[in-house]
Amino acid sequence: MKIATAIAALALVSAPSLVMAAPGSCERVKSDIEQRIINNGVPADNFTLTIVS
Template identity: 70%
Template structure:
């Protein structure tokens, strides 16, 4: 029985550094996603990205745009009032010429 407890403790200790490294890896993934969204024409004030545990990723106002830390966290995209374009960059143009009929 003591050998089992020792092995369990060893496994938990060896897993701890991975859990501590999760925020750093998630921040890098979040930063990469943020830059891609901005490069697609969405202003930085037009969205937020949040890192949440998988069990908190089900939000009606947010879209999952990435995952990190061995898929234990999700990165959520939420539009804010600061941007005029969608994440796909598909905005509308006023005074655009009508299509020929």
């Protein structure tokens, strides 16, 4: 029982750091996608990407 409680406590403690890392990850994915589109010959002013949460 103590192991289950410890695992639950660890999950609760680490969850906020995962949530805080998500916006940076989304921005990184967005910039990667933008670069791929530009590399395929599409001018940067001909498209927009928006992160939807």
